[in-house]
Amino acid sequence: MNRYVKTALLAGAAWSALSTFAMAQDAPREGASSLDDVVVSARRRDEMLKDVPISVSAIGEERLEQTGASDITALQQQTPNATVQVARGSNSTLISFIRGVGQQDPLWGFEPGVGLYVDDVYVARPQGAVLDIYDVQRIEVLRGPQGSLYGRNTVGGAIKYVTNGLSSDPELTLRGAYGSYNQIDLMAVGSIPLADNVRVGGAIASYQRDGYGSNLTTGAEHYNKDVLAGRLSAEFEPRDNISVRLAYDRVQDDSNPRHGRRLLAGATPAGAVLPSVYDTRAGLGDDNSVMSQGASATVRIDLNDNWTFKSITAWREGETTTVIDFDNTPSPTLDIPGFYADDQLTQEFQLLFDFDRIQGVAGFFYLDGHAEGAFDTILGNAGFVIGTNGQVNTQSWAGFADVNIDLTDRLHLSLGARYTQDDKEGTVFRANYATATRSPLLGGTPRAPTLVRTDYTNSKDFSQFTPRIALSYDLSDDMTTYASFSQGFKSGGFDMRGDAILTPNTVNCYDPETVDSYEIGLKGALDRLTFAASIFYNKYQDQQVTTQVPAIAGIASFVDNVGSSTFYGAEFEGRLRILDNLTANFAVGYLHSDFEEFLRYNLTLAAYEDISDLVVLQNAPEWTGYLGFTWIGNVAGGDLAVTPSVSHRGDSSMFEFPNPILDQQAYTLVDLSIVWTDPSDRYTLGLYGKNLTDEEYRVGGYNFPGALFDNSIIGYYGPPRTVTASLKINF
Template structure:
């Protein structure tokens, strides 16, 4: 899309919005599409009600204080606890299709390591010490590492997905956006529930929660646990046992102290333990180095791996949150948090009972963060937040990989055994402020900025070994310690215009940065440039948005049109080199692509068509392209593409409600999602790429009007075969794909008390 065409599209969008400015009164917003402005302590704004024909009103904290969804001048999708249940969202990967321009799921070869892309921006390499480009926040705490970050959905109040750079309020590593996972609040009386689920592939899930408070409400607590299991989608035909199964246990405990209306303290602890087997990878091409020239299997989940099925991750942490109300206008908040994760994973990239490309990865990370916030709201024309943030994170690990470790390559001296080990220590200090001023009845101006100073210290030791024992090294690829520092200022400016009681328009210029560092897998001997620091990414985003409501709040339409300038893009690639014996080798490298431009359009809508019918959905368009990408001194921008960036994606959900005379109701849901071609590697392999596809999902929920709720859910009902990620290692002629879940049908019963 040229600048001229983009400007024309913006003008058309604003013209359409202003022509409908008087179409309806103020909206009651929906769980999937928008935002609205309301102070947490303003009773007039807290009293929004919803009729049986209106859409649900949703509160969000996208700007660090509570507002209703439909007025917040951010492209954000929020799903409440009920919406998550109704849409059968079991973990974060199920958000795909419900959120515009979102690609999310497990990293290739793992079960709980998170890969997430928003608007074509993300990071597909989960190596320790290298940060994702979409920030994940669990109850206000930044989770720095992707291992164990594919959170399961239980005991949740809502999930917010903020699209576009969030560098001012959320800081570094949110160039693509941010995801807020928010647990249920502490109760003031006894409440709880038990949910049991059975289904295909031997699914057996149990989720329980209970909360209570002392009679005076001073002490409050909540406990929740989930035990999630299914038998897998395939088998290891060589070693036996399942692949792609689930074996996860998780728990959360929160204790609160509320001695007065002006002060409270909450201590939250959580832990998750994943013992699932590795996912089955599908061999998509005959590997030239395989002596048997083995063909791929018909099943996309079966494997013939000779590596032990190791895929464990333990993660968790704790947070202490303190809140003080100072007078009528100020609130102080402190969040002190610690988190850690440990993982041990075998990834057999070749999927065969021979060692062509076998990996063992052992990671450990821990982090401490401290955030202090001061929130101001005078109840009329001015509100905002100022804060300081400190982060101290440590990540270490070792990746042992064996290449061509089989006859005849061992005898020819072509086998390569490498141990890539080291650590990265990251320290960040940031200060930020963001203020919104309603300077006229229909106009508001939001201005903010965040200054960050970050330093990274890396110790890298990459050695070669004579055999798979990895005992005594016989060569060095990298052995150094390095430090690098970054200073960044991320400003934001938003102009809002309430065109009518039903139409809110905004124009935003926002920024973000993603910190660089060092490549843990660097090979200084073969490629000296791989041991230099990786540059920081920066992104400048211009956005126009419209949040509109019609027919007395029964129809809501939210749109965002954006144009982003992306600089020093960090890319994970496989770089080949020639070994002393003349054989080609490769290693996981990082490079900075230079410049890119990203244009896009996002639409969300929800329509309550009457007492019994609801239709909602989203549609997004994405057009990213490199403008400068130097490789070997040659600009290859015109032939390069973004990964995990389908041009079109969207979803549509139709609900029919059947009220019951005896009380309660039955609701039936039909959902379809669709996306166009997506590439998963920087070599843009057409074999590995996933072409356009759609999924069909459905569900029936019976709420009895009493404590019981029953549901029958089906996902991927057409049993569509679709890839979600993979490996393309050109030096070995190896292409391995990983696939989304097959057809799944489950039945659940929930008892609430």
């Protein structure tokens, strides 16, 4: 019996059992768990989680505190089929995959496959996007394409970071934490009303930590943290039916660069594999700076009982200066200094409506974005440097609508659509310069290039209509099942590393990619169990894959539309109230994928060839799981919450090409949190242990084998065992 048949039979049996049980208990049960208190805005309007025909994980402020989540990478542990990690070589650059769809290349010009939204503002660039968790109401993870409501670069899903609103009463919260590796976290959050209809507030947070390891060449900390973040906001209601929110945020990350650790010995003693996975012998330096900031204005006008108008205007910009020593030795064998900068202006208008049996939203979205940068590939063994710089300008607009129709009291039809138009202009320059020092593009000695490899400006338009349809049925007051189809779209673009000598087609851009997703789901409550389950089947077309491979002239970069793949899987997550004071939170994800076609450019033959039998989907473990128990009891007059948890990720490949040296085998993380809150809810003490078994696991890597690069195969690692104590005071 093949895998598809087995999956279908198991799914059918589970749905049959749960649905039958639900319909047999149509009347609400006293004391039963319910999803009615879980509110999300996945469809751009506040709704009960059980009523949304989308796979959504919602983690609230209380749960984030109970588990000691420090930044949004904690979502990876508690969300099925999700990869949310710090990018290779950085401290605050985000890579994210949902159900195997994403983008790990943070270079300017490339766009994420999972959209990040902060209070409904789209964040286009991954630099500075590893958001620390402070002053947050909840985080939502929308799994699967969100092509109708969010559209822009949500081909895999979306992450929504929702901050707290301002209180009408004066508030101040102070929090301090001290932990392993001299970790010192300080945070202050406060707000004050200036009048009955005007409130202002702000939050500031400092995160300092020594490195998990050291740079044995320079003596600097390695894997340290030095971040300062802050927000300012104001809310006012000039009239009873009008509300305005102004917000500004800024993140400054001056942590040292992460150079990684060699996994193979080099040709010299300096290239030996070091005992500690957090140490390095990189000689390129320790200068690194990431700045990201933005401002937004959100205006909501209640036109009448049925219609609401909403405007979201936002501006963001960022700058990054960094260095990555790929060879991890004092020699400039493969050194990459770089600079990135970006800015964006977005405007979104929404018209929300709510009638007796019809609810929904229609709107318009506009983005004007610019991203630029430069980097050097310093090749000491070859005696020269390849300098690269360029920019990409993007203008994007989209019209969208999403409507829910109550066909009967129990049967609901959801229809959504979005039309997106992207206009892009890319400029790429790439050239060889004599001597293995920085090129003039990055402030090196002024000199003419010895060979211009790429020099072009080109433009291209991309457009796509992305529909969504879902049919949901309320099996009972506490249970809903649904079936849906949705399509995601990510536009094409220009490879900022493209080498027109090795790959002449690079000047013509790469094409868009799409995902067609079919899903059935069931969510609701059964006695003490609150849960959400889904089964999905996705068709991935024209998939964009970025690879760099050694070449005689240095490094060849490809961004190809490699062909197609199919993947299917299942997810089950929820909360079980075992006793009145003991609950279990759980999440299980299964993902299976196959490439049907994978076209790769053969440098020797100067032609594309299908190598689908040699590749796998990257960052897509077959199994992911989470199990955490929370016991709450009265201790010393206050509430004590004890939360032990385990999270598991199966075997996964760093890239599409499996590499037994680089790829990460299955691993399990064990955490323990103890949080006590005094009877007045003024003081909260927390003790958080992370990775208590001190598991060593890779979260990224680079693969540059060969003598020219001194076998530079390097890995980047997640945090070791840490223990942190915190104190929070509410005034």
